[in-house]
Amino acid sequence: MTHVLHRRIAHSYPFAVSGHGITIRDSAGKEYIDASGGAAVSCLGHSHPDVLRAMREQVDKLAYAHTSFFTTQVAEELADDLVAHAPDGIGHVLFLSGGSEAIEAALKLARQYFVESGEPQRRYFIARRQSYHGSTLGALAVGGREWQRREFAPLLIETHHVSPAYEYRGRRVDETPQAYGERLARELDDKITELGADHVSLGAVPAPPGYFQRVREICDRHRILLILDEVMCGMGRTGTLHACEQEEIAPDLMAIAKGLGGGYAPIGALLIQDKIFATVAGGSGAFQHGHTYMGHPLACAAALAVQGVIRRDKLLANVRTQGAYLSRRLNERFGNHPYVGDV
Known part of the structure; x- marks a missing residue:
């Protein structure tokens, strides 16, 4: 009997005990090809040595510090990295524990921005x-x-x-x-x-x-804010770091997660345009929002390592190459199939 409230109560789940590369092994020794990367998360596969090393080094130094009192070097470095590769005008980052939290923060910050801009009716x-x-x-x-x-x-x-x-x-x-x-x-x-x-x-x-x-x-x-949800489609999944790059636009707020940390730790982020930051900084001086685990050092270390691997190993170029190959093969096989459309 389990005391865990599982997603499907009557379902009996196999016990995942280890993972390496594209495979997950259960307690019976059966291996599964993790073709979806879980919920479109594990972009580097499982047990990547560089990410595990970065996490070990961070946990040996500091596992947790509350963001009401401290910042950390690893959070600052990750923010610098994300801003350096962000759409035009993005100058600040809020770190959270996942995609839903990033969306919630976006909704609240959009509202606070207009209140502090003197437009509370929005x-x-x-x-x-x-x-x-x-x-x-x-x-x-x-x-x-x-x-x-x-x-x-x-x-x-x-x-x-x-x-x-x-x-x-x-x-x-x-x-x-x-x-x-x-x-x-x-x-x-x-x-x-x-x-x-x-x-x-x-x-x-x-x-x-x-x-x-x-x-x-x-x-x-x-004068409406454009919020993009790139939790699933962003962080390299479409061949550019941000999907909106291919549309040649920049959002006012953008939620990212999943491929940000690759599943090695729970992390999401909200990317924030300078005009929004400036309004809050020059007004109340604080975003009225917060969570216990936001900006978690271990999660930031994992994400920083994941982003480093993506760039070092030129994985965005590989996504484009493999995407073109997959598209060609699917169209060859199913392009004229009577029961398949929109390949």
Whole structure:
């Protein structure tokens, strides 16, 4: 009998006892190929020696120091590293314990920014239907999966949703990809107008050619913050460190996690535009938010080592190479299959 509340209560889980590279071994000696990297997390595989070494060195020096009283060298170095490779205008980083926490922090910081800017009426968030941004209450509110939201609906903050950028299902026969993207951008613009531009805090949406640029333009025109959730698609997964690099835009706030620490320790981060930092720094002087384990030295050491390996071993270039190969082979095999679309 287990005393752990597992994700599925009636399910009997194998005991994972070790991992190396792409494999995980259970207590019966059976090996599993971890093809998904867990929840799209283990970007370097398991037991990478460089990451384990960095974690051992850090825990021998200092395992924990509360961020109300201290900073640490490893947190400062990781922040410097992330800012050096961040989109334009990103100048500060808040370290948390995962993606949901990063989204929660983004929602709160967006709200605090407008309060301290003298616009407390801005309280609406716009996201996309069918999206997933985490399972905590704020993240669930901006997410678009109704089946996950339903029983918690009375507890959720008011949010609004627009169509997802799903070209395969959503583009009309008579539309070009560019026209489809423009139609979705207009839907966002119309939603902002419906709510009143001076009541909206952010818009968050992905998509087809030119769509992201239009979303950025719309947010700028209405002075709305653009929050990007790159928890899953960021930190190298799409062949660039940040997926938004391929769209040639910069967000106001961006959540990252998963590939940040590669599963070696729980860590997420919120990347923050300078204008937001400057407003809070020149106003109240403090972000009204905090967790016990934010900026954890061991997690920061793991993440710093993971990012170092990604650059040293030129893994972003390898992602692009392997991605092109996989796309070609999948299209060769399934491109004309009657039951497969949108390869």
